[in-house]
Every structure is written in structure tokens, then in C-alpha cells.
Amino acid sequence: MPVQSATLDFVRRLLHREAIGSLKKVLAKLQPADVSDLITRCTPGERHLLITLLYVTRQAGPVLAELPDETMRQTLEGLSNDVLSRVLQEVGADDSALLLQRLPKERCAEILEKLPPAYADKIEEIFRYPPDSAGAYMNTLFLQFHYRMTAREAVDRMRAWFDTHQEPIYTLYVLEETQRLMGTVAVHKLVLAQPETMLSELIDPDPVCVNDYSSVRDAAETMVKYDYVSMPVVDDQFRLLGIITVDDMVDVMMESAAADAFQIHGVADEDRLETPVGTSLRLRLPWMLLNLMTAFIASSIVGLFEASIQQVVALATFMPIVAGLGGNTGTQSLAVIIRALALDDVDAAAARRGIVKQVLVSLMLGLAAGLITALIALLWRGNPMLGLVIFAAMVLNMLLAGFVGSAVPFLLKRLRQDPAVGGGVLVTACTDSLGFLGFLGISTIFLAYL
Amino acid sequence: MPVQSATLDFVRRLLHREAIGSLKKVLAKLQPADVSDLITRCTPGERHLLITLLYVTRQAGPVLAELPDETMRQTLEGLSNDVLSRVLQEVGADDSALLLQRLPKERCAEILEKLPPAYADKIEEIFRYPPDSAGAYMNTLFLQFHYRMTAREAVDRMRAWFDTHQEPIYTLYVLEETQRLMGTVAVHKLVLAQPETMLSELIDPDPVCVNDYSSVRDAAETMVKYDYVSMPVVDDQFRLLGIITVDDMVDVMMESAAADAFQIHGVADEDRLETPVGTSLRLRLPWMLLNLMTAFIASSIVGLFEASIQQVVALATFMPIVAGLGGNTGTQSLAVIIRALALDDVDAAAARRGIVKQVLVSLMLGLAAGLITALIALLWRGNPMLGLVIFAAMVLNMLLAGFVGSAVPFLLKRLRQDPAVGGGVLVTACTDSLGFLGFLGISTIFLAYL
Numbered sequence: 001m002p003v004q005s006a007t008l009d010f011v012r013r014l015l016h017r018e019a020i021g022s023l024k025k026v027l028a029k030l031q032p033a034d035v036s037d038l039i040t041r042c043t044p045g046e047r048h049l050l051i052t053l054l055y056v057t058r059q060a061g062p063v064l065a066e067l068p069d070e071t072m073r074q075t076l077e078g079l080s081n082d083v084l085s086r087v088l089q090e091v092g093a094d095d096s097a098l099l100l101q102r103l104p105k106e107r108c109a110e111i112l113e114k115l116p117p118a119y120a121d122k123i124e125e126i127f128r129y130p131p132d133s134a135g136a137y138m139n140t141l142f143l144q145f146h147y148r149m150t151a152r153e154a155v156d157r158m159r160a161w162f163d164t165h166q167e168p169i170y171t172l173y174v175l176e177e178t179q180r181l182m183g184t185v186a187v188h189k190l191v192l193a194q195p196e197t198m199l200s201e202l203i204d205p206d207p208v209c210v211n212d213y214s215s216v217r218d219a220a221e222t223m224v225k226y227d228y229v230s231m232p233v234v235d236d237q238f239r240l241l242g243i244i245t246v247d248d249m250v251d252v253m254m255e256s257a258a259a260d261a262f263q264i265h266g267v268a269d270e271d272r273l274e275t276p277v278g279t280s281l282r283l284r285l286p287w288m289l290l291n292l293m294t295a296f297i298a299s300s301i302v303g304l305f306e307a308s309i310q311q312v313v314a315l316a317t318f319m320p321i322v323a324g325l326g327g328n329t330g331t332q333s334l335a336v337i338i339r340a341l342a343l344d345d346v347d348a349a350a351a352r353r354g355i356v357k358q359v360l361v362s363l364m365l366g367l368a369a370g371l372i373t374a375l376i377a378l379l380w381r382g383n384p385m386l387g388l389v390i391f392a393a394m395v396l397n398m399l400l401a402g403f404v405g406s407a408v409p410f411l412l413k414r415l416r417q418d419p420a421v422g423g424g425v426l427v428t429a430c431t432d433s434l435g436f437l438g439f440l441g442i443s444t445i446f447l448a449y450l
Numbered sequence: 451m452p453v454q455s456a457t458l459d460f461v462r463r464l465l466h467r468e469a470i471g472s473l474k475k476v477l478a479k480l481q482p483a484d485v486s487d488l489i490t491r492c493t494p495g496e497r498h499l500l501i502t503l504l505y506v507t508r509q510a511g512p513v514l515a516e517l518p519d520e521t522m523r524q525t526l527e528g529l530s531n532d533v534l535s536r537v538l539q540e541v542g543a544d545d546s547a548l549l550l551q552r553l554p555k556e557r558c559a560e561i562l563e564k565l566p567p568a569y570a571d572k573i574e575e576i577f578r579y580p581p582d583s584a585g586a587y588m589n590t591l592f593l594q595f596h597y598r599m600t601a602r603e604a605v606d607r608m609r610a611w612f613d614t615h616q617e618p619i620y621t622l623y624v625l626e627e628t629q630r631l632m633g634t635v636a637v638h639k640l641v642l643a644q645p646e647t648m649l650s651e652l653i654d655p656d657p658v659c660v661n662d663y664s665s666v667r668d669a670a671e672t673m674v675k676y677d678y679v680s681m682p683v684v685d686d687q688f689r690l691l692g693i694i695t696v697d698d699m700v701d702v703m704m705e706s707a708a709a710d711a712f713q714i715h716g717v718a719d720e721d722r723l724e725t726p727v728g729t730s731l732r733l734r735l736p737w738m739l740l741n742l743m744t745a746f747i748a749s750s751i752v753g754l755f756e757a758s759i760q761q762v763v764a765l766a767t768f769m770p771i772v773a774g775l776g777g778n779t780g781t782q783s784l785a786v787i788i789r790a791l792a793l794d795d796v797d798a799a800a801a802r803r804g805i806v807k808q809v810l811v812s813l814m815l816g817l818a819a820g821l822i823t824a825l826i827a828l829l830w831r832g833n834p835m836l837g838l839v840i841f842a843a844m845v846l847n848m849l850l851a852g853f854v855g856s857a858v859p860f861l862l863k864r865l866r867q868d869p870a871v872g873g874g875v876l877v878t879a880c881t882d883s884l885g886f887l888g889f890l891g892i893s894t895i896f897l898a899y900l
Contacts, residue, residue: 031658031676033675033676033677040797068794069794070797070800071797155641155642158638158641158642159642162638162642168620168636168638169638170618170620170637170638170679186618187620187637187638187641188608188612188618188619188620188637190641191605191608191637191640191641192605192608192609192612208481224697224700224701225483226481226483227483227695227697229620229679229696245677246679246696246697246700247674247677247696249700250674250696250699250700250703251674253700253703253704254703254704254707254793255707255793257704257705257707257708258707258708258710258789258792258793262785262786262788262789265778265781265782265785266778266782267782267785267786267789271786272786272789272790273786273787273790273794273796273800273803273804273807274800274803274804277807277810277811277814280786280807280811281811281814281815284782284811284815285815285818287778287782288775288778288779288815288818288819291774291775291778292771292775292819292822292823294774295770295771295774295775296771296826298770298771298774299767299768299770299771300767302766302767302769302770303764303767306763306764306766306767309759309763309766310760310763313756313759313760314753314756315766316752316756316759316765316766316769317749317750317752317753317756318749319752319766319769319770320745320748320749320752320769320773320882320886321742321745321746321748321749323770323773324741324744324745324748324878324882325738325741325742325745327777327878328715328716328737328738328741328875328878329738331715331874332715332716332717332734332737335712335715335717336712336717336721336722336723336730337723338712339708339712339717339722340722340723342708343704343705343708346723347490347520347521350520350723350724353723353724354723354724357723357727357730360727361727361730361731361734364727364731365731365734365735365738368735368738369738369742372742373742376746424781425778428774428777428778432770432774436770
């Protein structure tokens with residue numbers, strides 16, 4: 001739901017008239033995500049004015065954190081170190097780390113020096129985590145409660161917190177003296193509790209938590225599985241370090257769901273639109289080489305039958321059809337299975353049924369495609385035997401494609417490999433090579449009649 | 451994080467000893483998602499015992515709702531209508547609708563008759579929504595508050611609610627007399643408010659809501675964009691009908707992110723592991739025909755050059771390499787762009803940079819692949835001219851593949867088509883046809899030297 005064009009036009013007109021008062025009112029009513037939308041669609045000049053205004057109204061931080069990568073980088077370049085260091089102090093260490101990572105190393109160091117040392121330390125702590133660990137995603141700006149507090153004291157502490165913070169609180173994290181996480185109290189329990197109740201009486205003990213160095217994908221899966229909106233991040237001594245929230249995890253899960261699908265073609269998770277050419281090249285070169293190897297296998301199978309092709313050159317013409325249809329059928333079966341493995345639980349019985357079904361569907365598609373191709377071959381070349389050979393070759397290859405496409409991911413999984421990575425390359429390698437072998441092999445047997 | 455095998459073994463031993471008391475204690479400590487894990491890994495006999503036990507301890511409903519599709523269907527078959535109708539009354543109308551949809555039509559009708567009429571109506575209302583509308587996903591079991599209530603009255607109402615319900619409440623939905631949604635109150639505000647404050651004073655007006663018939667994907671995107679954990683569903687008169695929660699939306703977003711990726715190959719969103727063969731066939735047939743058509747175009751291009759192939763049959767042998775590498779390069783570029791379009795905002799400048807980058811990467815991969823292939827051709831066939839021709843053809847085709855693969859999704863988007871659907875078929879059609887045209891065309895020009 002992007003911001004209405006009407007709003008964009010209105011804000012632009014106000015910007016050009018420099019109607020600061022009206023602008024402030026309009027911006028105050030919009031959510032950070034909406035203002036971020038607006039900024040993305042403004043010219044660089046307009047952007048600068050808007051950001052300056054947001055800085056004055058103390059809205060700049062959350063808006064900056066919502067900007068898409070490239071706009072964020074450009075916008076940050078236009079801000080002075082003084083402005084930026086003040087903005088960062090309003091957004092929390094996790095968002096600050098996110099913004100600072102978009103800057104050149106030296107500028108980042110300059111700004112860290114301008115920040116209060118304790119806060120700069122927190123940000124640098126986040127920098128030290130591997131980018132795909134839970135620690136790199138955690139928010140370190142959170143309220144802590146002690147188990148010997150009463151409900152009333154907890155409410156007072158929350159009241160003080162909301163004087164300077166805006167994010168809602170859904171769960172209280174209750175700690176022992178040693179900073180060890182003792183348990184959680186859902187906010188609604190605080191509503192219902194008598195003021196003198198101790199937090200230790202309201203506590204849900206043994207909360208599901210995640211270690212700071214464990215994979216953020218595992219953390220996201222756990223949150224989604226248990227329908228949590230936030231989850232504590234703890235160190236090895238079970239001390240509370242920060243909180244990860246479901247909105248950040250949604251992005252992680254979406255990227256992870258999409259990643260599986262794209263890895264079918266050997267497209268690495270890190271290969272993005274703005275990845276430098278050198279990095280993309282390094283990521284894709286091994287796949288190109290693998291692809292080249294499998295292409296050479298297919299090619300040498302064709303090479304075995306050069307004598308047949310020389311006699312009946314029409315075979316060369318029909319080769320792309322046999323290979324193309326087989327490749328597509330196999331990749332489709334592969335996609336269905338990979339999706340099932342990524343999104344659901346698949347037990348052995350369901351796997352067997354899945355393979356049988358893909359083979360059946362592919363067989364029927366093969367019968368249809370083979371029939372059509374055979375008819376066209378007959379009409380085009382006037383050779384019924386050529387039609388029959390093509391029919392047999394296509395049915396066989398598409399049957400095989402259905403089996404290979406659906407079996408390969410289960411096989412990779414059993415070998416403890418990621419079933420998604422490069423399955424597509426493997427499947428088309430099979431359908432190409434065995435497709436040519438079948439087609440040219442059958443043709444060679446019946447060569448006298450072609 | 452599946453349940454530990456130790457827990458599974460322990461539960462099994464207790465089941466076989468029929469140690470009901472100990473079993474109850476173990477199950478009470480586990481989350482519904484964990485118990486669902488356990489059930490998936492049990493034998494049908496063990497399952498039946500477990501479900502009966504969960505029914506007695508009133509845990510069956512939430513556990514059933516968490517089961518994977520096929521296990522859910524099997525487990526429901528083993529329950530009597532009486533048991534099932536009592537379980538359904540514990541889980542809310544949305545989960546009841548989910549469970550009932552797994553049953554045959556007649557059995558579903560029988561069970562609906564056993565439910566209290568008002569509750570059955572609620573479930574049937576959900577059935578009436580299109581499966582991809584927000585209405586089909588909403589929870590109709592929620593607490594309503596009136597704007598003239600005081601904070602104290604709201605707390606009392608919550609207390610009564612929690613006597614019979616367990617799900618946490620994060621947001622209060624405040625209504626006018628006409629059931630129109632007036633606004634929301636975050637629970638933490640209730641904690642901080644004086645008991646006599648009116649809800650109308652605590653309210654956040656103009657909450658972002660979603661219409662019951664609007665697409666659930668749009669609803670999910672809105673929730674993720676604004677970092678909401680729940681969102682009200684309203685009708686055209688802005689009356690509150692239900693709530694959708696972020697945990698349901700995460701599934702929607704994940705499926706949507708994955709769907710884009712799989713549609714590259716023309717794999718429909720509805721084509722799943724357990725889809726009946728007939729449905730899968732119907733969904734895939736049009737793509738097979740499109741694929742056949744593009745394969746015939748490629749084939750007739752090869753047909754144009756049959757004379758050249760007859761003279762230099764090695765050309766047929768190298769055809770699969772030119773086509774295979776081009777197809778893979780194009781599909782990889784396509785995947786990178788589709789992912790960017792699905793997960794981020796891409797403006798015109800970023801699109802241009804993206805295309806240029808993909809062309810550059812593909813050109814360099816093409817130079818590498820062409821060089822290797824030319825060398826092998828030289829060593830295998832001892833023909834330097836053949837190597838040169840293959841080198842030129844591969845560089846050209848992979849350059850083209852990078853351009854087509856990255857430009858096609860932007861083109862489809864500008865034509866207001868889904869950039870993901872079938873892009874793969876289009877890209878390989880181009881790389882196959884133009885690849886053969888380039889390779890065989892250049893070969894024909896230099897035929898005398900081959």
C-alpha cells in the first residue's frame with residue numbers, strides 16, 4: 001500500500017512553497033514507512049529538505065531505517081556527521097548499526113567517536129556478530145525488570161520508559177541478580193494483577209530463547225513456529241543481551257523462503273541487484289563451470305551419434321524439442337518438491353506419493369507433447385517412423401524428467417545437502433544427456449527406416 | 451527446532467506403559483507446535499492414544515490446528531463427530547474452518563449441525579470468503595470494547611476473558627455503538643492509565659485496517675510494512691468483523707515470496723505436493739504447450755541450417771553447449787532481478803544499473819565459457835576455426851542471455867504483468883532460438899573454413 005500520489009503531490013507543493021508549518025503537520029500524521037515511501041519518490045533536492053525537517057521534528061531516525069538500500073545510502077551521504085550522530089541516538093543500537101553499515105568505513109568510525117561511548121560500544125558489539133547470527137538482529141534497547149519488583153513498581157518503570165520511547169511493549173523480561181533471564185510476563189498479566197503482586201508470581205518460567213551466535217534463520221523459524229512476537233537473545237550463561245522482534249524475522253523468513261527457490265539455479269543468496277560485479281562473478285563462476293561440464297557430457301553423447309545425424313540431419317532439428325521439454329518438465333517437478341520441503345513437513349510416505357504423482361503427471365504431459373510433436377514431424381517431414389521415434393523419445397525423457405526432478409531433492413536431503421542448491425543444474429544435466437541418449441539411440445536402431 | 455528424539459522416545463515409552471498421569475504432565479509442559487511435531491512422528495496407533503489424551507486435557511484443538519496437512523486429514527478421520535465438535539468449540543472459528551475444510555463435504559455438514567448455531571454461523575461465514583481474501587484468515591473470536599468504558603471496566607472485561615481464553619491480547623479494539631471501529635488502545639497504555647480514564651481518551655484513532663474481501667497478500671504486506679502484530683478486518687461500513695494476526699501473515703508472506711520464485715518456471719501457486727493429478731495436469735498443460743511452441747521455434751531455426759549441419763556434423767554436437775550455457779546464464783539473471791522486485795523497491799535508476807550489471811557479469815562469464823569451449827573444440831576436433839566460431843557464438847548468446855534475463859521482468863512489470871510468471875520460459879525461448887541462430891549463422895558464413 002504505497003502512499004497515495006495525492007499525498008506525494010501535496011507534500012511536494014508544500015515543499016516548494018516552504019510551508020514548514022503545514023508540512024510538519026502532514027508528516028506528523030504519517031507512519032515512518034509512509035514517509036520513507038515519500039522520500040523514495042522525491043528528487044534529491046526535495047529529499048534533503050524533507051530529511052532536514054524530519055530531523056527537526058525528531059522523526060528522521062525511524063524513517064531513515066525504513067528506506068530501501070540505495071536511497072538510504074544516498075540520503076546518508078547528504079547528512080553531516082553531527083546530524084547523523086544525533087539521529088542515531090534516537091533509533092536504538094540495532095537500527096544504528098544498520099545505518100552505519102551503509103557508510104564507508106572511515107566515516108563510520110568518525111561518527112562512532114561522536115556518540116556517547118556506552119552507546120558506541122553497543123553498536124560495535126552488534127558489528128562483531130556474524131551478519132546471519134541472531135545477535136546481529138537483536139535490539140539492545142529494552143526494558144529490564146527484576147523478579148523481586150512488584151507489579152506497581154513494574155508499571156512505574158514502564159511509565160518512565162514511555163516518557164522517552166514510543167515502541168509498544170508486549171512482554172516484560174524478568175531477570176535474576178546475575179542478569180540471567182528468569183522468565184517473561186505478558187503485559188496483559190500486569191494489567192490484571194494486583195499492584196502488590198511480585199513479578200516472580202506472574203512469571204512464565206523457561207521462556208524459549210535463542211543464543212546470540214545461533215543462526216538468525218533458526219531463530220526466525222522458532223518464532224514463527226511458536227507464534228511469538230518477540231524472543232529474548234541470551235549468551236551462553238543465559239544472560240539477557242537483547243530482543244529480536246517478529247517484524248525483523250518476517251524479512252528473514254521471506255528471504256529464506258525465496259532463497260530456496262532461487263538456489264535451484266545456483267543463484268547464491270548473496271547475489272543481489274546491487275552486489276558488485278566482482279562478487280557476483282565469483283559467486284556464479286563455479287556454477288557456470290559445473291554447467292559447462294554437464295553441457296559437455298550432453299555434447300559428447302550427441303558426438304557418439306554423429307554418423308546417424310549425418311545420415312538423417314532432421315535428428316539435429318528435433319534435438320532441441322526433446323531436450324527443452326524434458327528440462328522444463330523436470331524443473332517444474334523440482335520446484336513443486338522444493339517448495340513442499342521449504343514450507344511444510346514432508347514424511348517418507350508423502351515423499352513417495354509426491355514422486356509417484358510427479359512421474360504420473362510428467363508421463364501424461366509427455367504423452368501429449370510426444371503426440372503433438374510426432375504429428376508435426378509427420379506433416380513437416382512426411383516420415384511416420386521419425387514421428388514414432390520422436391514420440392517414444394519424448395515420452396521416455398519426460399517420464400524420466402518427472403522422476404529425476406522429484407527424486408533429486410529428497411536424495412540431496414538424505415545426503416544432508418541443501419535440497420535447493422543447484423538442483424536445477426543437476427536435473428537439466430540428466431534430462432539433456434539422457435534425453436539425447438534416448439532420442440539418438442532409438443533413432444540409430446531404426447535408422448534404416450528414417 | 452523439532453522436538454528432541456529423547457522426548458519422542460520418552461512419550462512413546464509412557465504411551466506403551468499407558469502411564470496416563472505421567473503423560474499428562476509431560477504434554478502439559480509442551481507447546482502445541484511441539485506436541486504436533488510429536489504426533490507427526492508417531493505411528494497411527496500411538497497418535498490415536500495421544501489425541502484422546504489431549505482431548506481429555508482440552509489441549510487437542512490447538513495441536514490439531516498445527517499438524518501438517520496430510521497428518522491432519524488422517525487424524526481427523528480417526529475422531530468421532532462428537533469429539534470433533536467439542537474440540538472445535540475450543541479453537542475459534544478460524545481454526546475450526548481450517549480443520550473442517552480438510553473433511554469430506556458431508557461430514558463437515560454433519561459436524562456443523564452438532565455445533566451451537568451461532569458458532570456454526572461464524573464458521574460458515576468464513577467458508578463464504580474467497581480463500582485468498584483477508585476474511586478467510588481472520589479470527590472472529592476477539593474481545594470488543596466500547597469507547598465509553600473506563601480503563602477499570604476494560605480491565606474487568608479482560609479478566610473475565612482470560613478465565614476461558616489463553617491467547618495473549620496486545621491491542622484493544624474500541625467500537626462505537628454501531629459496531630464501527632473507532633480506534634485501538636495498546637495494552638501497555640491500559641497498564642499506565644488511571645482506572646477512571648475513558649477508553650476514548652487513550653485511543654489511537656484511524657487505525658490501519660483491511661477490508662474483509664481485499665487480498666490477504668496486500669493485508670500481509672501492510673502488516674509487515676508497518677510492523678503490526680495484529681490488524682483489524684472491517685466491512686464496507688467500517689464495522690469490525692475480526693482480527694488477523696502476524697503469525698498467520700508470516701505464512702502468507704513466505705508463500706508469496708516463494709511463489710514468485712517458482713512461477714519463473716510456470717509452476718502455479720496452487721500446484722502442491724498433494725494436489726490431485728488432474729488439477730496439476732490442468733495447471734501445467736498450458737505451460738507445456740507454450741514450451742512446445744517455443745521449442746518448435748528453436749527447432750525450425752535449426753532446420754534452416756540443416757545443409758550446414760550435414761556438411762559439418764560437429765555443429766550438432768556443440769549445439770547443446772551454446773543453448774545450455776545461455777539458458778542457465780539467462781535464468782540466473784532473471785532470478786536475481788525477480789528476487790529484487792519481490793523483496794525490495796526498485797526504482798528506474800536501480801533497474802538500469804541492474805541490467806547493465808547483469809549484462810557485464812554475463813559477458814565475462816561468456817568470455818570464460820567461450821574460451822574453455824573453444825579450447826576443447828580445438829583439442830577434440832583439431833579445428834581452430836570451429837573453436838573461434840563457438841567462442842563468438844557463446845559470448846554473443848551469454849551477453850544476450852544477461853540482457854534478456856534482466857530486462858524481461860522489468861518489461862513484464864511495465865506491461866502490468868506479474869514479472870515472475872513464466873519469465874523462465876520466455877528467457878530460455880530467447881536464448882535457445884537466438885543462440886542457435888547465432889551459432890549456426892556464424893558457422894554457415896565461415897562454413898568453407900570449418
